[in-house]
Structures are given as C-alpha cells and as structure tokens.
Amino acid sequence: MIKPLALAISVVGTLLSTHTQAYDYGQHANTTLEKLINDYPGRYRGTAHFAGAADWMQSQMGSAYSLSRQNFTWNNGSRASQNVVAYAAGTKPQYVVIGAHFDTYFGRPTLQGLDDNGSGASVLTEVAKNLGGLQLENGLQIVGFGAEEEGLRGSKAFVDALSASQRANMLAMINLDSLITGDMMYAHAGQNSTANPALASLREHTFQIAKELNIPLFTNPGLDPQYPKGTGCCSDGEPFEPLNIPILYIEATNWELGDLDGYTQTNNPKIPGGSTWHDPAEDNKAVLTDAFGQARIDQRLRDYSRLLSRLVLELTNADLVASTASGGAVARNMQDNLQRQHQAMVRLHDRRWLTLQAASREVGSFDGEIGVDGEYSPDSGFDSPLNPEARRLGLHALGDFQLTSSLNIGASLSYLNGRDKLEHRGKLDSDTWQAAAYALLNDGGPSWLAGDVSVGRTRFESKRNLLIQANGGPILLNQHLSGNTEALSLGARVLGGYDFDFGAIKSGPFAGLDYSHYRIDKFHEKPDLRTALEYEEQAFDSLEASLGWRVRGAVALPYGMSLLPYGDIAWVKELADGRLDDLDLTAHADRQARTAKLGSVDKSFGRAQIGSQLAITPQLGVYAEVNSRLGHAEGSQTGYSLGVQWMF
Numbered sequence: 055m056i057k058p059l060a061l062a063i064s065v066v067g068t069l070l071s072t073h074t075q076a077y078d079y080g081q082h083a084n085t086t087l088e089k090l091i092n093d094y095p096g097r098y099r100g101t102a103h104f105a106g107a108a109d110w111m112q113s114q115m116g117s118a119y120s121l122s123r124q125n126f127t128w129n130n131g132s133r134a135s136q137n138v139v140a141y142a143a144g145t146k147p148q149y150v151v152i153g154a155h156f157d158t159y160f161g162r163p164t165l166q167g168l169d170d171n172g173s174g175a176s177v178l179t180e181v182a183k184n185l186g187g188l189q190l191e192n193g194l195q196i197v198g199f200g201a202e203e204e205g206l207r208g209s210k211a212f213v214d215a216l217s218a219s220q221r222a223n224m225l226a227m228i229n230l231d232s233l234i235t236g237d238m239m240y241a242h243a244g245q246n247s248t249a250n251p252a253l254a255s256l257r258e259h260t261f262q263i264a265k266e267l268n269i270p271l272f273t274n275p276g277l278d279p280q281y282p283k284g285t286g287c288c289s290d291g292e293p294f295e296p297l298n299i300p301i302l303y304i305e306a307t308n309w310e311l312g313d314l315d316g317y318t319q320t321n322n323p324k325i326p327g328g329s330t331w332h333d334p335a336e337d338n339k340a341v342l343t344d345a346f347g348q349a350r351i352d353q354r355l356r357d358y359s360r361l362l363s364r365l366v367l368e369l370t371n372a373d374l375v376a377s378t379a380s381g382g383a384v385a386r387n388m389q390d391n392l393q394r395q396h397q398a399m400v401r402l403h404d405r406r407w408l409t410l411q412a413a414s415r416e417v418g419s420f421d422g423e424i425g426v427d428g429e430y431s432p433d434s435g436f437d438s439p440l441n442p443e444a445r446r447l448g449l450h451a452l453g454d455f456q457l458t459s460s461l462n463i464g465a466s467l468s469y470l471n472g473r474d475k476l477e478h479r480g481k482l483d484s485d486t487w488q489a490a491a492y493a494l495l496n497d498g499g500p501s502w503l504a505g506d507v508s509v510g511r512t513r514f515e516s517k518r519n520l521l522i523q524a525n526g527g528p529i530l531l532n533q534h535l536s537g538n539t540e541a542l543s544l545g546a547r548v549l550g551g552y553d554f555d556f557g558a559i560k561s562g563p564f565a566g567l568d569y570s571h572y573r574i575d576k577f578h579e580k581p582d583l584r585t586a587l588e589y590e591e592q593a594f595d596s597l598e599a600s601l602g603w604r605v606r607g608a609v610a611l612p613y614g615m616s617l618l619p620y621g622d623i624a625w626v627k628e629l630a631d632g633r634l635d636d637l638d639l640t641a642h643a644d645r646q647a648r649t650a651k652l653g654s655v656d657k658s659f660g661r662a663q664i665g666s667q668l669a670i671t672p673q674l675g676v677y678a679e680v681n682s683r684l685g686h687a688e689g690s691q692t693g694y695s696l697g698v699q700w701m702f
Contacts, residue, residue, distance in 0.1 A: 242286025244301030382650025427697025
C-alpha cells in the first residue's frame with residue numbers, strides 16, 4: 055500500500071535544525087502554513103509545487119514517525135498523485151487516523167489555498183509534532199491527502215489499500231478542512247452516525263474537551279434537511295464512513311447563512327459572496343488578513359491545535375500511558391520512603407548500641423533518652439543523581455534496662471514526618487509511628503550481638519502533577535491529582551561483630567541479617583479525571599544480608615564533654631524482593647489495569663555511614679551523621695542528619 059521514501063538531505067537538515075526549538079500552540083502550524091502558501095501555491099498533481107509541498111509536509115511531521123509516501127492513480131492510470139503518511143505504532147494494534155488534504159484546486163497555479171486547505175494541513179503537522187515521541191497505546195496514522203480537489207482521490211486510495219486487519223483495527227478518523235474563513239468553528243459526526251448514533255461519540259468527546267479548554271465550538275444545526283443535525287460531509291472523511299467507525303469533520307464555516315448548507319462561510323463584507331473556496335483572488339493571505347486580521351489566523355491555528363492535540367492524546371491513550379508511568383513513580387517512591395524510614399530506626403538503635411558499648415552500666419539500672427532530629431537527602435549524592443529530594447523530621451523516646459552484666463534490653467517509640475519531592479513539583483508527605491524492642495549482648499569485651507523487632511504505621515498523602523510535553527512543544531496536559539493511603543511495616547534484625555582494641559579506637563568486622571515486610575493499602579486518586587488512578591495493594595519483603603567493617607572511638611574533651619566518632623562500610627545482598635518490580639494501576643477513564651514498570655531492584659550494593667555523637671553534659675548530647683548507598687543502580691540516596699538528645 056505504502057512505498058517508503060527517504061527524505062532529501064535538505065529536508066533532514068531542516069528537521070534537525072527545528073527539532074529542539076521550543077514553540078507554543080499554533081507556531082509550528084504557522085511555520086508550515088507560511089511555506090505552503092508562499093513557496094508552493096498551485097500545489098496540485100503533476101507540478102513541482104505539489105512535490106515541494108509534499109516534501110515540506112513530510113519534514114514538518116517530525117522525526118518520531120515512520121514516514122512514507124503512498125502513490126496512487128485514477129482515470130485508468132492517466133492521473134497520479136501522492137499521500138504523505140506518518141505512522142507511530144502503539145502498544146496495541148488499534149490505531150487512529152487524522153488527515154487533511156494539502157493540495158489546491160486543479161489548474162490554478164496562483165491559488166495559495168490558505169483556508170482550503172493550507173490551514174487544515176498546517177494544523178495536521180502541528181498535531182503530529184506535538185505528539186511525536188510520546189508512548190502511545192493506540193497507534194497514530196497522520197495522512198496528508200493529495201488530489202482531494204479532484205474527487206477525494208487521496209482518501210479513497212488510502213481506504214482502498216487498507217488490509218482487512220487495518221480496517222478492523224481502525225478506531226476513528228478525524229478530517230481537517232478549511233479552518234480560517236468561516237465565522238464559527240465546527241465539529242461534526244459522519245453521515246454514518248444517523249443510522250448508528252453511537253458513532254457520534256467522537257463528536258461528543260470533542261465537545262467535552264472544547265468546553266474544558268474554553269474553545270467555542272459548534273456543530274451543524276441541521277437547518278438543511280439534506281445535512282442532518284450534527285453531521286458533516288464533503289471532504290476526505292467520506293471514504294472512511296463505510297468502515298463503520300466514528301468520523302469527525304473539523305471545519306470553520308457558517309451553517310446559518312446562504313442556503314444553510316455550510317457552503318457560505320462568512321457574512322464579512324470583505325469576502326464577496328461569503329466564501330473563498332478555490333478562488334485565487336480571495337483564498338490568499340492578503341485578502342484574509344485584510345478581512346479578518348492576522349489575529350484570526352493565529353487564533354484558529356492555536357485553538358484547533360490545542361483542541362486536536364488534546365483529542366488525539368486521549369484517543370491514543372497517550373495520556374493514560376503517561377499517567378500510569380507517573381503513578382508508578384509515586385508508588386515506587388512510597389516503597390522507597392518506607393525503607394528509608396526503616397533505615398532511620400536502624401540508625402537510631404545503632405547509635406544507642408554504640409553509646410551503651412562506650413560506657414559501663416550497673417545491673418538493674420535504667421537509662422534512656424528523648425531526642426529530636428532531622429534528615430535531608432538532596433536530589434544528587436556521591437555516586438548518582440537519581441534520587442528525589444527528601445527531608446525528614448523526627449521525634450523519639452527510648453529507654454533500656456541493664457538486665458545482667460552482659461544483657462541490655464529496651465524499647466523505642468519514634469515519630470517521623472517526611473516530605474519527598476516528586477516530578478513536576480509534586481510531593482509525597484508521610485507521617486509515621488514506629489515502635490520497637492531491642493537488645494544488646496556485650497560484656498565489655500570485643501564480641502557483641504544486637505537485635506531488634508519493630509512495627510510501623512504510615513499515612514501517605516500524595517500530590518501528583520501529570521505534565522505531558524514532547525519535542526519542546528506546548529504542554530499538552532497539566533493535571534494535579536492527589537491520594538491518601540496507609541502503610542504497615544514489620545521488621546526483625548540481628549547484628550553481631552568483633553571489635554579489635556587499638557587504644558582509643560575500636561574496629562572490627564560485623565555481619566547482619568535484616569528482614570522487613572511492607573504493605574501499602576490500595577487507594578483512589580482525586581479529582582475525578584480520566585487520568586486518575588486506582589492503586590492496588592502493594593506488599594513486598596526485604597531480607598538484607600550485610601557484611602562489613604566498622605570503627606568507633608571515644609575522645610575525652612575539655613569541660614567534661616566527650617566525643618564518640620563512628621563509621622562503617624558494608625556490602626549488602628538483598629535476598630528477597632527488596633521492592634516490587636511492577637504494579638498494576640487502573641485508570642478512571644476506562645477502568646483498565648495497566649502495568650507500571652517500577653524498575654528492577656539492585657540486589658547487591660554497598661552502604662556506608664560516618665558520624666559522631668557529642669556529649670555536651672551528662673544529660674545533653676548532639677549528633678551529626680552522613681549515610682549513603684554505594685554502587686547502587688538507583689543512586690546513592692545520601693542523607694545528612696543532625697539531632698539533639700536529652701538523656702536521663
């Protein structure tokens with residue numbers, strides 16, 4: 055059906071030079087239009103201007119598509135023309151077609167055809183550019199039709215060449231024609247919707263979007279019985295109607311003038327007869343800007359691009375695909391957040407064990423502390439900038455009892471308030487309570503063994519900002535969604551080692567096993583948008599085996615103060631899930647579950663920390679600490695902590 059055609063070197067150069075330029079709605083269409091009308095007037099079959107216009111249309115589609123030409127003939131092969139085709143595959147075989155003819159009326163070499171149909175053709179290229187490179191669920195076929203002015207030849211040839219599977223998988227067809235001269239902007243369903251009203255769904259979908267975007271949009275009022283209310287005709291959508299799919303005709307005219315058939319476009323006195331179709335003396339920039347001003351052209355290109363880019367975004371489900379990926383990032387961040395909270399409790403107990411090992415205790419004594427601390431994790435660390443920026447504020451209380459000369463048992467209660475920054479200024483807020491029991495077995499000698507068990511409850515509040523943009527073009531979608539849920543965590547850990555004595559410094563190997571179970575409850579996002587997601591329950595386990603080396607010291611300072619520096623480095627091996635690799639998320643739009651890929655878990659990496667506790671008085675202490683992952687595929691997740699402790 056379609057024969058591939060390589061772009062000329064000059065066209066490729068133009069494409070590459072414009073690919074990275076930022077633009078707003080209507081600007082890319084205006085660029086396409088200016089060249090079509092000024093460099094290629096009289097662009098009909100058999101002319102150099104048609105060939106040049108076809109090259110220009112192809113170059114303006116963007117680099118994200120499979121680009122080709124479809125040659126076709128009629129009148130027993132004596133007449134020939136081409137369609138320009140751009141195709142982007144989706145993850146499903148279904149696809150949407152959007153098209154516009156770019157030829158002008160045959161035999162009129164000076165006809166610019168700004169309205170008919172430079173306008174529709176230029177918006178077609180912008181829709182292509184605006185969506186280029188986005189991941190699609192339903193494929194997208196963008197067609198610049200040739201020879202429309204000679205009996206819809208290009209669109210007929212396109213439909214005739216469709217295979218049975220292509221016909222079966224086509225979801226809808228959108229046709230753009232004559233968008234400037236008409237007094238009002240219109241969207242019509244196909245004539246096939248009169249017998250099957252369900253085929254008017256695309257028109258109604260378009261009106262919903264127009265209302266949201268505050269774009270005035272009308273449909274055929276049905277004042278002429280030959281043209282039923284809400285339907286359109288007489289352009290490249292017609293050959294698609296027998297396929298029994300929704301057709302959408304996009305045009306600008308005035309169905310309340312003249313013979314009430316849509317052929318009288320305007321009552322502007324500067325347009326004699328009320329229409330500009332096919333007339334070189336009228337369908338040109340000089341006449342249309344004199345009659346309506348450049349602002350009319352800019353407004354129509356901008357508004358049609360806004361409307362149709364959003365419509366095609368939704369028809370291809372590119373918005374749902376993007377939302378699923380964005381929602382998956384939130385789910386992954388919740389999982390990481392729970393693990394970071396667990397690590398905060400781990401470090402709290404580790405610091406307590408260091409304190410207990412540094413001082414002798416009488417059997418039967420009870421000591422404890424109340425503290426406040428904070429932790430900041432920037433969006434870059436020592437080895438990789440893949441982490442979101444996060445901060446955490448915490449309160450804790452703990453106390454322990456010296457049961458025997460070698461065994462200390464205790465319990466802790468902590469509260470953590472956290473905020474993680476998400477993409478596009480989204481955020482994930484968390485409130486967590488964690489309770490734990492811990493024990494340390496050490497008689498003052500070099501060997502030691504410690505462990506803890508814990509339970510935690512977290513409340514998450516997510517604010518997700520879904521922003522879709524491609525090719526440096528306009529923002530296609532910018533929505534704000536929120537959700538609330540709760541999570542449960544359970545943990546058990548054992549850690550032991552041997553410290554060699556080097557005077558004021560003690561150092562030696564250690565090994566540990568840390569098990570955690572996490573569950574995040576299912577929840578729904580608000581508000582009630584088509585991109586809002588329902589999250590399934592997330593449950594996963596982590597079992598980390600660690601082997602490392604640590605160092606600790608005790609330094610007496612003036613005025614009765616003491617400093618306890620410490621540091622360690624360990625190799626960590628994840629023996630369980632570690633985190634979920636993917637998660638099914640259900641979109642409100644169609645209640646279909648889509649899988650968000652959360653990324654494979656790095657199960658072998660390093661972990662290190664360095665810090666110091668300063669005892670200012672027997673009751674008052676402060677600490678500072680830096681902790682980080684090393685060699686981890688998802689970044690260092692470096693955190694900087696500072697805290698104050700009141701000991702009793």
